[in-house]
Amino acid sequence: MTSSLPEIVRVDSTRRQRTLARRVDVSGFGFWTSRDVVFSFLPADDDAGVRFFRVDLPNSEPIPALVANRIRKPRQTSLVVGDAQVDMIEHVLAALRGAGIDNCDVLVDAPEAPGLDGSCAPFLEAFLEAGVVEQTRERARLKVVFPGRFGDDSAFIDFLPSAPPTVDSNENADFNASNDSSENSAYDFGSPCYEYRLIYDVPRSIPNQRAQFEFTPETFRREIAPARTFLTFEEASYLREQGICDRVGPRDVLVFGPDGPIENRLRFENECARHKILDMFGDFALAPVDWDGEFRACKTGHQQNADALAKALEIAR
Ligand SMILES: [Zn+2]
Incomplete structure (x- = not known):
């Protein structure tokens, strides 16, 4: 090579581009922060792309899902625009892409995506159930x-x-x-x-x-x-010692x-x-x-x- x-x-x-047919909510808790969170996925216009909105932070800017907005954070994909940050969004993005959804507004009420079962299947199934529609461009x-x-x-x-x-x-x-x-x-x-x-x-x-x-x-x-997602017992123990991920267990x-x-x-x-x-x-x-x-x-x-x-x-x- x-x-x-x-x-x-x-x-x-x-x-052609595609978006959700209707709003769909996915809730759970963040693996890192242990916080309860609701991610609400809404249809968006052509060329809007995927954008996250921190509705818990009044007047915060939208966070477009673009590599330019990515910040370095270990073991996850995080985006920042101004004071608004959203973490652990890689599985959300995989599911949106997997469902063929190009344009979507994602309203989030906490800084971290729900971890769910550690895969992206629950997001994907929610999107497919809501339906996906073709757009113009x-x-x-x-x-x-x-x-x-x-x-x-x-x-x-x-x-x-x-x-x-x-x-x-x-x-x-x-x-x-x-x-x-x-x-x-x-x-x-x-x-x-x-x-x-x-x-x-x-x-x-x-x-x-x-x-x-x-x-x-x-x-x-x-x-x-x-x-x-996966990690070694040593990694899990280390995170526990740091007092993070304490709501996540091996199940x-x-x-x-x-x-x-x-x-x-x-x-x-x-x-x-x-x-x-x-x-x-x-x-x-x-x-x-x-x-x-x-x-x-x-x-x-x-x-x-x-x-x-x-x-x-x-x-x-
Ligand atoms: Zn992952």
């Missing part, structure tokens, strides 16, 4: 046309074309508008393929594992959305001891690697575009996902 950067081009949209789309890598040997994401690279990599696909004249109303993710290789340094209680999926809405719903998230999950059962043999794909998919939703490409990650986390996305947007032409 080359260590140079990939080539990414903007291509014509193949689908087309969704922007990026296509990987030549492979490259973001990151370094310790943690990286390879971006690859879905198909063999075009002979002329300077070709601007925007000029191929006539090829995409069909009005494809069916929702699709583009044709992304996601892979994650999870490798822990020894000693480890979480076995090395890999997951790879070609995404369709159904694949996402069945194979990725139910995969839960809520996967806590790995020497003999596997404590007081819990895996939903998939490689559930952790699948969850890492869920996180990457959610973090990549911090850009209002569909992707055409393959994304193969190794040992990455939220920060590397965001760094790769920001750089990819920067070099896309």
